[in-house]
Amino acid sequence: MVTAEVAEALPAQTPEDRFEAVVAAEQRIEPRDWMPDAYRATLIRQIAQHAHSEIIGMQPEGNWLTRAPSLRRKAILLAKAQDEAGHGLYLYAAAETLGVDRAELTEKLISGRQKYSSIFNYPTLTFADVGVIGWLVDGAAICNQVPLCRCSYGPYARAMVRICKEESFHQRQGYELLMTLMRGTEAQRRMVQDAVDRWWWPSLMMFGPSDADSPNSARSMAWRIKRHSNDELRQRFVDMSVPQAQHLGVTLPDPELRWNEERGGWDFGEPDWSELNRVIRGQGPCNAQRIERRRAAHEDGAWVREAAVAYAAKHAAEQAASHVAEQAASRAAEPVQHATEQENGK
Numbered sequence: 001m002v003t004a005e006v007a008e009a010l011p012a013q014t015p016e017d018r019f020e021a022v023v024a025a026e027q028r029i030e031p032r033d034w035m036p037d038a039y040r041a042t043l044i045r046q047i048a049q050h051a052h053s054e055i056i057g058m059q060p061e062g063n064w065l066t067r068a069p070s071l072r073r074k075a076i077l078l079a080k081a082q083d084e085a086g087h088g089l090y091l092y093a094a095a096e097t098l099g100v101d102r103a104e105l106t107e108k109l110i111s112g113r114q115k116y117s118s119i120f121n122y123p124t125l126t127f128a129d130v131g132v133i134g135w136l137v138d139g140a141a142i143c144n145q146v147p148l149c150r151c152s153y154g155p156y157a158r159a160m161v162r163i164c165k166e167e168s169f170h171q172r173q174g175y176e177l178l179m180t181l182m183r184g185t186e187a188q189r190r191m192v193q194d195a196v197d198r199w200w201w202p203s204l205m206m207f208g209p210s211d212a213d214s215p216n217s218a219r220s221m222a223w224r225i226k227r228h229s230n231d232e233l234r235q236r237f238v239d240m241s242v243p244q245a246q247h248l249g250v251t252l253p254d255p256e257l258r259w260n261e262e263r264g265g266w267d268f269g270e271p272d273w274s275e276l277n278r279v280i281r282g283q284g285p286c287n288a289q290r291i292e293r294r295r296a297a298h299e300d301g302a303w304v305r306e307a308a309v310a311y312a313a314k315h316a317a318e319q320a321a322s323h324v325a326e327q328a329a330s331r332a333a334e335p336v337q338h339a340t341e342q343e344n345g346k
C-alpha cells in the first residue's frame with residue numbers, strides 16, 4: 001500500500017514516479033494503485049503459473065491417496081493435497097485483483113496457453129516418491145517462495161505468507177516419511193534412493209533456466225517481484241539439501257557435488273537444460289496426462305459451478321424480496337405511528 005508518508009513525500013510526481021518510489025521504499029503496490037502495464041502482465045503471468053502449479057501439483061501425489069500404506073499416511077496425504085488446493089485458490093484470488101478472471105486462467109491452462117511447473121510432469125512410481133516430493137519438491141518451493149513473501153505486490157506477498165507456513169509442514173512430513181523408510185528394510189532404503197535419483201535433477205530445474213537464459217529475471221528483480229535470481233536460489237537449495245541427504249543416509253546423484261571451501265557452498269553439476277526445455281514445451285513424461293486430467297476435472301465440476309451461480313442468484317433474489325417487504329412494512333407502520341404520536345400530543 002502507498003503509505004501516507006510515501007504519498008506525502010511525493011505530491012507532485014507522476015504515477016510512474018510514485019510507483020517507482022513505492023517499490024524502492026519497500027512498500028507494497030495494491031490493486032487500486034497505478035502500475036505499469038508490463039508489471040501487471042508479469043504478475044498475472046507468474047501468479048497464474050504458480051496457481052496452476054499448485055492445482056496440477058495435486059495429481060502426482062493424488063495417485064497414492066487410495067494406496068497409502070496406513071490410515072495415518074492417508075490422512076496426512078489427503079490434508080496435504082487439500083492444502084495445495086487452498087494455495088491454488090489464494091493465488092487465483094490474488095491474480096483476480098489484477099483484473100483477470102479465474103475461469104479465463106483455467107481455460108488458458110487447459111488449452112496450453114499458460115504454463116505450470118515442470119516438476120509436476122514426472123510420474124510417482126512408489127510411495128517413497130511421496131516422501132521425496134515433500135522433502136525435495138516442497139523444499140525447493142520453500143526456497144523459491146519465502147522471498148516472495150516480500151514481493152512488491154501486496155495480495156501476492158500476503159498469500160505467500162500462509163502458503164510458506166503450510167509448505168514448511170509439507171516438507172517436514174516428507175522428511176519424516178523418508179526417515180521412517182530409511183529405518184526399515186533394505187528394500188525400503190533402496191526405494192528411497194531410487195526416488196531421490198529420479199527427483200533430484202527435476203527439483204533443481206524447478207528454479208528455472210540459468211540466469212544467463214532467464215529473460216524475465218532482471219525486470220522482475222528490478223520491480224522486486226522476484227528477490228533473487230534463479231541460480232542464487234538453486235544454490236541455496238543445494239546447500240540446504242546436502243546435509244539433509246547426509247543425515248538421511250542417501251546419495252545425491254551428482255558426481256560433481258563437492259564442498260567449495262573458498263566460497264562456502266556446494267559446487268554441483270549442470271542440470272540437463274534440454275530436458276527442462278522439453279518438459280516446459282509439453283513433452284515431459286506426464287504433460288499430456290496432467291492436462292487431460294485437469295480438463296476432465298474442470299468439465300466434471302461444471303455442475304458445481306452452475307449450482308453455485310444458481311444458488312447465489314436465488315439468495316440475491318431472496319434478499320432483494322425481503323428488503324422490499326421490510327420497506328413496505330415500515331411504510332405501512334408510518335401512519336399508525338403518526339396517529340399514536342398525535343394522540344399522545346407530540
Ligand code: 3HC
Nearest residue numbers: 049050053116117118138141205206207208214215216217
Ligand atoms: N517450469 C515451467 N516453466 C518454467 C520453469 C519451470 N520450472 N522455470 C521457468 N519457466 C518458464 C517461465 O515461466 C518463463 O516462461 P514465460 O516467459 O512464458 O512465462 C520461461 O520459462 C523463462 O524463465 P524465467 O526464469 O525468465 O521466468 P521467471 O522469471 O518467471 O522465473 C520462476 C521462473 C522461478 C518459476 C518464477 O516464475 C517463480 O518464482 N514463480 C513463482 C513460484 C512458482 O510458480 N513455483 C512453481 C512451483 S509451485 C509448487 O512447487 C507447489 C508446491 O506445492 C510444491
